[in-house]
Amino acid sequence: xRILAIESSCDETAAAVLTAPFELExxxxxxxxxxxxxxxxxxxxxxxxxxxxxxxxxxxxxxxxAGRTLDDLDAVAATVGPxxxxxxxxxxxxxxxxxxxxxxxxxxxxxxxxxxxAPFLATPRPEFPFVAxxxxxxxxxxxxxxxxxxxxxxxxxxxDAAGEAFDKVAALLGLGYPGGVAIEHxxxxxxxxxxxxxxxxxxxxxxxxxxxxxxxxARLTLERLDGDLDDMARRDFCASVQAAIVDxxxxxxxxALRQVGARRLVVAGGVAANGALRLALDGLRAxxxxxxxxxxxxxxxxxxxxxxxxxxxxRQRGESDPLTIGAQATLPLASTS
Ligand code: KG4
Ligand code: ZN
Numbered sequence: 001x002r003i004l005a006i007e008s009s010c011d012e013t014a015a016a017v018l019t020a021p022f023e024l025e026x027x028x029x030x031x032x033x034x035x036x037x038x039x040x041x042x043x044x045x046x047x048x049x050x051x052x053x054x055x056x057x058x059x060x061x062x063x064x065x066a067g068r069t070l071d072d073l074d075a076v077a078a079t080v081g082p083x084x085x086x087x088x089x090x091x092x093x094x095x096x097x098x099x100x101x102x103x104x105x106x107x108x109x110x111x112x113x114x115x116x117x118a119p120f121l122a123t124p125r126p127e128f129p130f131v132a133x134x135x136x137x138x139x140x141x142x143x144x145x146x147x148x149x150x151x152x153x154x155x156x157x158x159x160d161a162a163g164e165a166f167d168k169v170a171a172l173l174g175l176g177y178p179g180g181v182a183i184e185h186x187x188x189x190x191x192x193x194x195x196x197x198x199x200x201x202x203x204x205x206x207x208x209x210x211x212x213x214x215x216x217x218a219r220l221t222l223e224r225l226d227g228d229l230d231d232m233a234r235r236d237f238c239a240s241v242q243a244a245i246v247d248x249x250x251x252x253x254x255x256a257l258r259q260v261g262a263r264r265l266v267v268a269g270g271v272a273a274n275g276a277l278r279l280a281l282d283g284l285r286a287x288x289x290x291x292x293x294x295x296x297x298x299x300x301x302x303x304x305x306x307x308x309x310x311x312x313x314x315r316q317r318g319e320s321d322p323l324t325i326g327a328q329a330t331l332p333l334a335s336t337s
Contacts, residue, residue: 001074001315004098005308006059008091009083009111010137011035011042012301013054015062017073018308020316022120025066027298027305030054033178040177041167048086055094062304070102075320077311080108081328082138088327096323105320107311112139112333113148115268117309118295126293131262133253134333135277136269137163137178140249142207142256143334145266148313153334154256155207162245162271165211169218169241173234183238184274190239195221197244204255214244242276250280257290266293273300 001020008014011032017025032050036042063069078095081088092108099106116132119125131154132143140163141156160168163180170179175186197217200210218241222229229237253265267281272294281292299305314320 001312002068002072003075003077003107003308003311003315004059004062004073004095005077005109005304005311006055006091006095007079007111007114007302007304007307008051008055008087009079009081010087010302011047012303013051013058013091014302014304015059016304016308017062017066017068018305018312020312022125022309022312024121024305024308025068026062027303028058028062028065029303030058037177040171042084044084044086047084048090051087051090055090059094070098073098073102073104075105075107075311075315076102077107077109077307079111079114079307080325081111081331083111083329085327085329088329092325092327096325100323105315106323106325107314107319108321108325109307109310109314110331110333112136113151114307114310116143116145116266117148117313118268118299118303118306119266119293120309121299121305122294122296126264126266126291129262130264130266130293131253131256131260132266132268133249133256134269135162135249135267135271137161137167139269140209141333142252144260144262148310151334154259155209155252157209157211159210159212160215162209162211162249163269165215165245166271168215172219172222173238180271180274183242184276186235187238187242187276188235190235190237192239192243194236195240197221197240199244199248199251202251207252207256207259209248209252211245211248214241242274246274246277246280249277250284254284254288257288263289264291264293268295268300270301273297
């Protein structure tokens with residue numbers, strides 16, 4: 001079964017071809033970072049317009065790179081939400097149009113379920129059930145995943161997402177958008193203890209996250225320094241911020257695993273690309289004897305390969321969605337919360 005998947009929920013136009021369940025034949029991502037960078041964040045109206053321009057060539061490239069044509073497809077999939085509504089509609093309508101014209105089944109995929117499926121693009125692959133730490137730019141949470149489509153929420157962020165915290169601190173430092181990678185680069189070799197920054201909601205039973213206090217503490221620290229930030233202080237500041245975020249993520253993951261009695265942790269979303277987080281997860285592996293599954297770096301941030309995997313899992317259970325399905329700006333991931 002061969003699936004074409006399209007992702008356009010934010011500022012990446014992406015398409016992938018996959019033979020179910022996990023044989024990826026192509027994955028093309030057209031990033032709009034250059035379009036939005038001057039504004040310090042994604043401008044929804046511009047994002048939609050650029051998706052309209054990019055979606056056909058991106059699908060053509062994905063088919064060409066896989067050495068396939070529309071004749072070779074057995075199903076078409078697209079992200080239906082959550083995300084920017086105008087952006088979502090472009091990829092969704094393209095996919096539904098192909099499904100309609102070709103008489104193929106259509107599968108609508110939850111964007112975060114897609115992120116959770118990215119680790120299946122590497123080996124060894126996780127087995128269900130597992131605990132998932134989802135850390136993206138718009139979302140941070142811990143989930144008990146029995147299978148795709150049967151997911152319980154263990155905790156979410158009460159304010160900012162982890163990626164958003166990286167982005168906001170990067171903006172304070174004038175490091176540009178998106179900020180996670182910039183903070184990671186600037187932090188290299190820095191002293192994580194030089195600046196004392198808070199780790200919120202540390203109680204063991206509490207699996208929620210909060211990053212707004214960290215953001216405020218970071219801002220106040222910078223104000224106190226009053227612009228007097230040499231290269232070394234800048235490096236140590238970024239290292240301290242990164243450590244505060246990573247500590248919270250790893251600590252809560254540890255308690256989630258213990259609470260559920262799980263031995264497998266899947267980490268996904270853009271922030272899963274962070275080297276300091278990956279290193280700290282190695283520590284968790286060693287100290288708690290858990291298996292940790294991460295996506296290959298290029299499938300941490302938004303892409304269509306992960307959407308294709310999630311769609312393949314649903315198709316294998318015989319599931320599909322009607323062509324009347326609409327885009328959803330907000331869409332819960334968990335069946336229980
Ligand atoms: O999953 P994603 O591509 O988009 C959403 O669905 O939100 O995540 C983007 C987020 C941004 O906030 C970005 O700053 C963050 O992931 N990010 C990183 C790194 N690479 C991307 N954060 C920390 N370290 C990184 N290396
Ligand atoms: Zn995403």
